[in-house]
Amino acid sequence: MRTINVSEITTAVKELCIDANYRLSPDMIEAIKNGRENEKSELGKRIFEQLEENLKIAGEEQIPICQDTGMAVFFVDIGQDVHFEGGLLTDAINEGVRQGYIEGYLRKSVVKDPLIRENTGDNTPAVIHYNIVPGDKVEITIAPKGFGSENMSRVFMLKPADGEEGVKNAIIQAVKDAGPNACPPMVVGVGIGGTFEKSALMAKEALTRKVGEHSEIPYVMEMEKEILDKINKSGIGPGGLGGTVTALAVNINTYPTHIAGLPVAVNICCHVNRHRNVVL
Ligand code: SF4
Numbered sequence: 372m373r374t375i376n377v378s379e380i381t382t383a384v385k386e387l388c389i390d391a392n393y394r395l396s397p398d399m400i401e402a403i404k405n406g407r408e409n410e411k412s413e414l415g416k417r418i419f420e421q422l423e424e425n426l427k428i429a430g431e432e433q434i435p436i437c438q439d440t441g442m443a444v445f446f447v448d449i450g451q452d453v454h455f456e457g458g459l460l461t462d463a464i465n466e467g468v469r470q471g472y473i474e475g476y477l478r479k480s481v482v483k484d485p486l487i488r489e490n491t492g493d494n495t496p497a498v499i500h501y502n503i504v505p506g507d508k509v510e511i512t513i514a515p516k517g518f519g520s521e522n523m524s525r526v527f528m529l530k531p532a533d534g535e536e537g538v539k540n541a542i543i544q545a546v547k548d549a550g551p552n553a554c555p556p557m558v559v560g561v562g563i564g565g566t567f568e569k570s571a572l573m574a575k576e577a578l579t580r581k582v583g584e585h586s587e588i589p590y591v592m593e594m595e596k597e598i599l600d601k602i603n604k605s606g607i608g609p610g611g612l613g614g615t616v617t618a619l620a621v622n623i624n625t626y627p628t629h630i631a632g633l634p635v636a637v638n639i640c641c642h643v644n645r646h647r648n649v650v651l
Contacts, residue, residue, distance in 0.1 A: 373507035374454045375651060377463035380511070383649050384467025387513040388443060389475035391647040392435045395426060398581040399558075399644055402619040406556050406609070415614025419556075422609070422642055437643045440477035441515030443468045443497040446576060450506035461499060464511075469493040480518070500572060512648040514579050520557065520641040523549035526571055529633040538563060538635050539598055545637040546602050546618065551611020554641035558582060559602070559621045562636040564628040574638035577622035579646040586623055595621045609642075619644075 395403075403426070407419035429436045445464060457463075472479060472494035481495065482488040504510075525548075527541040542561055549557070562573025585592040599621045608614025619642070628634060 372452055372454050373450075374456055375509060376457040377455050377460055378457055379651060380455075380460065380463040380509070381467040381470065383511060383651060384445075384464050384513070385471040385474070387511065387647045387649060388468055388471025388477065388515070391513050391515055391645040392440045392475060392477050393433055394430050395436065395643070396581075396646055398583055399619075399642075400426065402558075402582040403556070403642065406616040406619055410609065410614050410616045412608060412614035414612055415609045415616065418609035418612060418614075419616075435475075435477055436645075437517060437641075438478055439480065439517040439519065439643075440472070440494075441517045441645065442481055442521075443472075443494060444514045444516050444575065445497055445499045446502065446512040446514070446579065447499060448502045448504045448508075448510040450508045451503050452507040453509055464499055465495045465497055468495050468497045500576075509651045510648060511651070512579050512646060514575070514646045516575075517554070517641055517643060520549070520553040520639045523553045524571075524574070524638045525636070526567060527635045527637075528567065529635055531631070531633050533633055535594070538633070539594065539601075541635050542598055542621070542637050543601055543605075546639065547605055547607070549639050550607055553639045554643070555607055555611055555617050556609050556642050557618045558640045558642075558644040559598075559618055560638040560640065561621065561623040562638075563623060563625045563634070565626040565634060566628070566632075567634055569626055570634035570636035571638065573624040573626060574636035577624045578638060578640045578644060579648075580622045580624075582620040582622075582644070584622075586625075588625065591623050591625060595623050
């Protein structure tokens, strides 16, 4: 059994919050560069150039890539041979968020109650998904999520008879409905199967997969490529101003489901698809 003091978690989370908001991960930087090279519209190319300049300025001047620094979403894989000391793990993660968002001058975007809407002032609480895994390590992945794109996400409870075509149509429809509101070029996270909530969770986690990496399941990989191609023919384009690169990737995760159902969740992320991870 390995013991980890939760103060280590707080420090790691604080650094993840700041780093993720100041710099995109290398896979996203590469995807935006490739997007600029592949974009056919002149206006679209200029939008990509502005996005790249914005990324450069944010990194150099240590400022957020976007004013919407997101709600802090975490996937935490905990080795079952780990024991935590020094307090509650969830409290330690929230303390890291509090310190990161205050010290990094990141916008505080969380309200205490969804209807009374008083800002908590420190971007807490985070949304944390725990997973127990083998071993004695802890892997923390952060994905600060902007709500321009979050608001355009959908869950479809399809019927088994809708089949693969129904799934593809639902995903493409969600992206078309999102249009410019999701701050394209987007990354499209998809969860197929499970239950209502499992599909949404898979869609969110799919956004943390490296852009450019495909599903290991051959038919799912083919779906990812085909749907990306169809989305990019929609003409929405960078910034929603028309063009040939509307999405940078479609990442699909799947899970077994019930004989009577076919849940499909589409979690859309904008071009500021932030994700970072650390292993302790
Ligand atoms: S959706 Fe993304 S790019 Fe648009 S405002 Fe929110 S974080 Fe920024």
